[in-house]
Amino acid sequence: PRMFEGRLPGFANTRSLRVAGGLGTIPRIVGESYEIYSGRIPVESALNRIEALYRPYHAGLRHLVNRTQASFGSCILVDAHSMPSTGLDRDGVAKADIILGDRFGTSAASFVVDAAEEAFARAGLTVTRNRPYAGGFITEHYGAPGSGVHALQIEVSRGLYMNEATLEPNSGFQALQQVISTAMAECFARWSGWSDDWRQAAE
Template sequence: MREADVHGADDEPNPVAPYEVRRPRQQTEPFVFNSPHSGRVYPESFLATSRLDRMAIRRSEDHYVDELFADVTQLGAPLFHARFPRAWLDVNREPYELDPRMFDGALPSFANIGSMRVAGGLGTIPRLVAENMEIYRGRLSVDEGLARIEQVYRPYHATLRRLIAHTHVQFGKAVLIDCHSMPATVRVAGGSQRPDIIVGDRYGASASHDLSRAAVSFLSGLGYRVVRNKPYAGGFITEHYGRPDRGLHALQIEVNRGLYVDESTLEKTAGFDLLKTDLTEFASQMMAYVREDGAQDQLAAE
């Protein structure tokens, strides 16, 4: 697949698939890595409806996160990632968190129009990108919005569920690492410290405490300032797939973009390669931890 920074899938002779599973030669680890917000294939039809230029519309991307975690396949785990952009469709939301102000007709009665994320302009079909920038020139048709959900959102989650289910069946447990990035301006509430990485486990609801503590410990040991759950405890994916009592664990990893990308140009910086190496080492340490006899029974079913 040829991937420019911003190009239209409509221009491709064979339109690119909306997502990709990168599989190891053989899956040897009970891990699944997922990058739902790193997609950077922008359909021309979408760009034509936006009031934003081709740089501004990229502000909500998790820039290059799929590349940062790409080497986990060499460690024996699959990496699943979106190619479509988060500004077009956000799969880290409920399927129908929709803002009625964005559409030219009535939404289905089952749509969640009152969530905090919808109120903030960040529903399943976002109204805003970062810095409160409005995406669209006008309203969308309801049919267009529902088509994105039926044709891309639902198949995306069906694929993710299969990856997790197959892993769980094969190993008796599964660990989902949901991979994200955050703006360099993020600060921990009540302080001035800029975290390098935030580990989210929905305050213990989506993964075992020991697994979360191990993640924090390994990342801290690599020299990063790491915090847990604040300000990001995990989104819909972490909440929906994490079931520690069934041996299904989900952690969200938020990486500070200031470590590896120039947020004004969206170009990789000199820190990219070191961060990628460290995140691969982190994944390797997590896998070794889960393989240890002491973690086996606990992670299979807390």
């Protein structure tokens, strides 16, 4: 609530752990807990963002997920992010190049995450799961492996492809493009094969 100028509506969630950590629908922090705003945001501006951006985005995404599942019997949603290259995970270990988030096995079946981990590792990148990023709103609210909808968050270290101070691409940008394209093509091929096998077994 301290982010906003004016009174929040009654439906606003002000008590969840994510909100308390600054990661609500309109985040307060970014990266390694850097404050995004220098001052308070008018409540009207925040509500306008939700109506103009947040609700249409999720309505569109839900439509795509439902349509894909209806057409193919299952759906794999890839939620791609970038992360600061610096910092440590909760165990004090340096971050990997790629962090796969499946909310500790609850948002995607193991075959989905296994295929992604193997593809990125084969490309020479270091890969870990769920620490420090296990997945956020999308993996939590869309992932339902028991119903055939798998949501996987993929965090990519910015240091691989950009100067994090200037935000300009670095010398690794084009090479990483190729690595990601190849790794994801391998994932899609394996996921499609698994989906066909699963569907035939179900029939």
